[in-house]
Amino acid sequence: MGTLIVCKDLSKIYRLGDVEVPALRGVNLEIQRGEFVAVMGASGSGKSTLMNILGCLDTPTTGSYWLDGSDVARAGQDELAEIRNRRIGFVFQNFNLIPRTSALENAQLPLFYRGMPLREQRAGAAAALARVGLSGRGDHYPAQLSGGQQQRVAIARALVSSPSILLADEPTGNLDTESSQDIMEVLQRLNQEDGITIILVTHETDIAAYASREILMKDGQIVRDRARASAHSGRASAGLVKP
Amino acid sequence: MNAFILLTVLTAFRILGRNRLRAGLTMLGIIIGVGAVIALVSIGHGARAAVSAQVASMGTNVIIVLPGATTVGGVRGGQGGAVTLTVSDGLDLKKKIPLLSETAWAKRDVMQIVYGNRNWNGPVNGISPGYLTIRDWSYGSGGPITQADLDSAARVALVGQTVVENLFEAGEEPVGSTIRIKNVPFRVIGVLAPKGQSAQGSDQDDIIFIPFSTAERKVLGTLFLGSVGALFATTDRPEDLPEAVEAIREALRARHRLQTDQPDDFTIRTQVDIGKVQEGTSQTLTIMMFAVASISLLVGGIGIMNILLVSVTERTREIGVRMAVGAKRRHILIQFLIEAMTLSLVGGLFGIILGILGARATTVIAGWPTIISPESILAAFFFSLAIGLFFGLYPANKASRLNPIEALRWE
Numbered sequence: 001m002g003t004l005i006v007c008k009d010l011s012k013i014y015r016l017g018d019v020e021v022p023a024l025r026g027v028n029l030e031i032q033r034g035e036f037v038a039v040m041g042a043s044g045s046g047k048s049t050l051m052n053i054l055g056c057l058d059t060p061t062t063g064s065y066w067l068d069g070s071d072v073a074r075a076g077q078d079e080l081a082e083i084r085n086r087r088i089g090f091v092f093q094n095f096n097l098i099p100r101t102s103a104l105e106n107a108q109l110p111l112f113y114r115g116m117p118l119r120e121q122r123a124g125a126a127a128a129l130a131r132v133g134l135s136g137r138g139d140h141y142p143a144q145l146s147g148g149q150q151q152r153v154a155i156a157r158a159l160v161s162s163p164s165i166l167l168a169d170e171p172t173g174n175l176d177t178e179s180s181q182d183i184m185e186v187l188q189r190l191n192q193e194d195g196i197t198i199i200l201v202t203h204e205t206d207i208a209a210y211a212s213r214e215i216l217m218k219d220g221q222i223v224r225d226r227a228r229a230s231a232h233s234g235r236a237s238a239g240l241v242k243p
Numbered sequence: 244m245n246a247f248i249l250l251t252v253l254t255a256f257r258i259l260g261r262n263r264l265r266a267g268l269t270m271l272g273i274i275i276g277v278g279a280v281i282a283l284v285s286i287g288h289g290a291r292a293a294v295s296a297q298v299a300s301m302g303t304n305v306i307i308v309l310p311g312a313t314t315v316g317g318v319r320g321g322q323g324g325a326v327t328l329t330v331s332d333g334l335d336l337k338k339k340i341p342l343l344s345e346t347a348w349a350k351r352d353v354m355q356i357v358y359g360n361r362n363w364n365g366p367v368n369g370i371s372p373g374y375l376t377i378r379d380w381s382y383g384s385g386g387p388i389t390q391a392d393l394d395s396a397a398r399v400a401l402v403g404q405t406v407v408e409n410l411f412e413a414g415e416e417p418v419g420s421t422i423r424i425k426n427v428p429f430r431v432i433g434v435l436a437p438k439g440q441s442a443q444g445s446d447q448d449d450i451i452f453i454p455f456s457t458a459e460r461k462v463l464g465t466l467f468l469g470s471v472g473a474l475f476a477t478t479d480r481p482e483d484l485p486e487a488v489e490a491i492r493e494a495l496r497a498r499h500r501l502q503t504d505q506p507d508d509f510t511i512r513t514q515v516d517i518g519k520v521q522e523g524t525s526q527t528l529t530i531m532m533f534a535v536a537s538i539s540l541l542v543g544g545i546g547i548m549n550i551l552l553v554s555v556t557e558r559t560r561e562i563g564v565r566m567a568v569g570a571k572r573r574h575i576l577i578q579f580l581i582e583a584m585t586l587s588l589v590g591g592l593f594g595i596i597l598g599i600l601g602a603r604a605t606t607v608i609a610g611w612p613t614i615i616s617p618e619s620i621l622a623a624f625f626f627s628l629a630i631g632l633f634f635g636l637y638p639a640n641k642a643s644r645l646n647p648i649e650a651l652r653w654e
Contacts, residue, residue, distance in 0.1 A: 057647050057648050078572070081570065081571040081572075085568065086569070097564075113570045113574055116246065118249075121246070161569075
């Protein structure tokens with residue numbers, strides 16, 4: 001499958017006035033293509049910082065980060081934007097859809113910044129919405145959609161650019177149990193059927209149970225890293241998208 | 244990039260349409276500023292056009308030579324204070340200065356004119372035929388005074404509109420009737436087309452023309468034959484005026500045998516001198532109104548900057564999302580600049596409409612002439628665009644410098 005992410009000795013230190021606050025302290029991590037990794041840990045454990053660095057929203061203070069064979073730890077702002085645009089898909093806890101903008105337009109946003117012709121943007125976004133079971137809802141506004149549907153639009157937005165990794169930061173944090181299951185099944189299906197690498201941040205064990213590998217963080221370090229049998233394998237085939 | 248710009252413009256219009264009240268209030272400064280500029284410029288243009296029409300109504304390119312300003316024993320006479328110009332001066336100028344396309348002479352006095360049982364006191368001008376050409380008079384009815392009339396000292400007269408109104412019954416045809424000036428009967432051979440007020444405010448239509456020879460022999464009298472009240476000359480092209488004026492000065496000084504240390508015994512005036520004063524006045528007006536308009540445009544620009552800063556704060560999370568999915572700093576910068584320019588441009592367009600309506604209203608209500616110039620509309624358009632760009636720069640830059648992580652966390 002090949003190695004997708006290699007992090008060596010990552011550290012991140014925030015400066016608050018004169019005080020130095022270490023958020024990451026020497027994180028070593030390797031993630032293979034096609035893995036479904038759950039990152040767990042209490043708040044303040046450094047998991048958000050790790051996600052920001054993995055998502056190329058931030059750069060480490062020291063250490064190296066190889067994504068898909070290229071060193072991105074020292075990339076400039078525009079370069080990082082380019083990487084986020086083409087290789088990374090984000091799914092956030094609070095969906096972060098642009099309000100009063102249709103589902104289709106939300107989903108086409110990464111292609112919009114890629115400078116694609118409008119027709120191709122539309123087609124790509126429509127296909128992505130179809131993959132998460134929202135075909136025909138393209139002209140709905142976020143306010144007209146349920147929480148679960150909004151999160152699916154967000155997943156479609158993350159998928160539209162065919163990224164190397166999908167980063168999901170507490171994707172079910174704002175959802176009820178049923179919608180949570182729904183979203184997790186979408187993610188699992190994308191991982192299992194389409195081979196998309198997913199890194200999931202959560203503090204709920206039953207959500208982490210969808211992943212095939214679990215990383216536990218504490219005080220800016222990885223304290224446990226273990227493979228696990230996905231508790232929900234097989235359920236994804238129950239399918240959300242009716243052909 | 245083109246799809247990006249297009250969609251960003253569309254989005255900007257959508258955002259503007261969503262907050263109509265807010266956008267309207269934001270644009271108010273620009274609307275009023277641009278409206279004021281358009282309206283005031285058109286009033287200014289109208290006024291200037293009216294002034295030049297008045298100046299032109301006296302005839303274009305006219306050079307007037309007035310006798311006078313002689314010094315006798317240290318006492319200087321004023322303009323017209325002495326009889327120093329003659330018919331032969333006029334004839335000689337025409338002969339010697341090829342630049343002059345026409346010369347003429349005239350003398351005038353206010354006299355009583357009688358028709359039937361009515362009378363009127365008006366300025367009676369004895370003229371040579373060229374005068375009518377130089378002053379650009381045309382005829383409501385009848386025809387001009389000719390050289391033949393001059394040669395024979397014919398008792399014929401042209402009357403102005405004001406004279407007609409005061410001597411004749413309404414609807415009565417003056418041409419062919421006989422009027423008496425200083426008890427001398429004159430046949431009316433033409434009525435002059437009205438010219439209205441002169442630039443100085445005098446009624447140009449209160450006038451009677453009779454042949455110069457008739458005037459000096461039978462009506463106005465003279466100290467010696469051939470003395471004139473004023474000489475008139477004209478050139479084909481306005482740019483030749485200064486040269487013609489100098490040529491006339493030299494020719495007259497030579498004819499009058501003036502030594503180099505002696506002052507001119509005549510005064511030369513041109514329409515340009517008269518027009519300049521008017522021009523100066525309207526220029527002052529223009530500068531003043533531009534100052535006023537600039538202030539309101541400045542206020543409008545600050546309004547746009549303010550609302551954009553609010554918008555950047557409100558939409559911090561949206562900016563974070565856009566950055567997360569791959570928007571570069573310049574994408575965010577351009578997006579907010581386009582929003583600023585959309586605001587200012589739409590404001591500018593409303594301002595242009597307001598200005599045109601304002602100019603129309605001024606014409607209808609106050610009766611002032613206004614001319615809406617396409618240049619001022621074009622200038623207003625680009626100026627409002629520039630205001631959007633200038634005042635949008637700070638908020639847009641602020642937006643583009645947001646840290647995506649912090650922006651995404653913004654509540």
